[in-house]
Amino acid sequence: MTVNEWIGIDAELFYPYRKIITKSGYLCGTSAATTFLCYYQDHLMPTIIPAHIRAKGSENTAALQDLLRVIIQPFDFPTLSFQVAHGMSRYFSLFHLPLRARQTPLGGLTRVIKRIDQGKPVIVGLMKLKGSTYGNHWVVAYAYKKDAVGNYWLKIHDNWGDYQKIVPASWINGTISLA
Numbered sequence: 302m303t304v305n306e307w308i309g310i311d312a313e314l315f316y317p318y319r320k321i322i323t324k325s326g327y328l329c330g331t332s333a334a335t336t337f338l339c340y341y342q343d344h345l346m347p348t349i350i351p352a353h354i355r356a357k358g359s360e361n362t363a364a365l366q367d368l369l370r371v372i373i374q375p376f377d378f379p380t381l382s383f384q385v386a387h388g389m390s391r392y393f394s395l396f397h398l399p400l401r402a403r404q405t406p407l408g409g410l411t412r413v414i415k416r417i418d419q420g421k422p423v424i425v426g427l428m429k430l431k432g433s434t435y436g437n438h439w440v441v442a443y444a445y446k447k448d449a450v451g452n453y454w455l456k457i458h459d460n461w462g463d464y465q466k467i468v469p470a471s472w473i474n475g476t477i478s479l480a
Contacts, residue, residue, distance in 0.1 A: 302447055304449050305449060307446045312456060328377060333460055340422050340441070372391050373385055373388030379437060388402075403480035413442055422442060423443075431474060444456035
């Protein structure tokens with residue numbers, strides 16, 4: 302691995318999702334799932350979102366975000382990895398997709414690296430107790446690097462309006478990817 306070199310998906314591919322934001326409450330799990338599914342639809346699996354909910358390449362994600370909110374966070378409470386993963390798996394079942402979400406409830410840097418090396422983004426939980434300035438928050442990671450002293454960093458879509466934020470990987474507290 303080269304030191305201080307980003308490995309992963311080009312940040313500009315996340316530009317279309319810059320308007321997927323958490324406007325209020327604790328809906329970051331829903332927002333991260335929306336970003337994740339939109340990326341999959343646009344770049345990896347066009348049928349992961351039915352066209353009547355979101356057209357491939359569209360910046361209109363309101364219907365998808367509303368649907369995911371009902372499935373993942375119907376009560377606007379903070380979420381844990383199993384809730385977001387279970388909600389996404391329910392979404393896949395609803396549309397008869399042969400997919401399921403996989404969660405790592407603690408840590409997850411190995412999963413992040415593995416998925417990003419495969420060209421796939423990962424939903425990542427950030428934890429306040431690990432130093433996250435976001436508090437406990439869900440984001441989508443799409444690139445990583447290792448610095449000269451051995452620390453890992455992630456490029457993320459933070460669903461607070463920054464689609465190319467850089468955060469320390471030490472903040473990771475769980476991941477969600479596709480199994």
